[in-house]
Amino acid sequence: VLYPKNGLPIMLLGPSGSGKTFLAKCIYDYCIQEKLLTNKSPFISLNCAQYYNNPELLSSELFGYVKGAFTGADKDKKGLLESADRGVLFLDEVHRLTDEGQEKLFTFMDSGEFSPVGDNSVKKSSKVRLIFATTESIQSTFLPTFIRRLPVVVSIPSFSERPNQEKLSLIDSFFLKESEILDKYKIQIKYYKDAVEKITGKEVKECYLYLFGL
Secondary structure: OOOOOOOOOEEEEOOOOOOHHHHHHHHHHHHHHOOOOOOOOOEEEEEHHHHOOOHHHHHHHHHOEOOOOOOOOOOOEOOHHHHOOOOEEEEEOHHHOOHHHHHHHHHHHHHOEEOOEOOOOOOEEOOOEEEEEEOOOHHHHOOHHHHOOOOEEEEOOOHHHOOHHHHHHHHHHHHHHHHHHHOOOOOOOOOOHHHHHHHOOOOHHHHHHHHHOO
16 A cells, blocks of 8 residues: 555455455555545445446446446446545455456556546546455456456455454454444453363354353
8 A cells, every 4th residue: 555656456355254345444544544545535335246237337337437328328427436536446346347347447557547438538537546355266257467467465364264362352342342332331351261262163153152151
């Protein structure tokens, strides 16, 4: 993120529930903390899986479109790349992009310019930091030309693969946040050595039962 201009594109790789969206937001917060972005800089998130059955609509959502580009396009509309200018655009499940969508995206990554759907003669620019996320194998899912433009790939382990102490910290954080949401009480949890030993090699459910006496 500290790389000159708009930082380097980042790919977050990990199974569902591993914390990819959370990490993307942390990266955004870090950019603000380091004054790479301002408090008013946008953070826009899009789950590309929502458009799995309509890749053309996904493309128009990202790049925008001009009036008459397709049925129902009765006026120009800017896409998320333009809306996220001087901020962060997080594309989750980015493997849902078609080959054509990947090509348009890596063209933008190279030049900083893109064309809205329906008029390739129009060139728009955007200074946006790109963060991608996927649950799939990068080598077998993306075009080689797209992969070459991903200098930073972060692999995130699943919950079951994390150290026991980290699991405990996550459980602690979860219950504390839930208690704040419910505004009923504040949970104070004390961890003992035998608690850590208890969950070694056990299911997470057993950890809940042991820690909270459920």
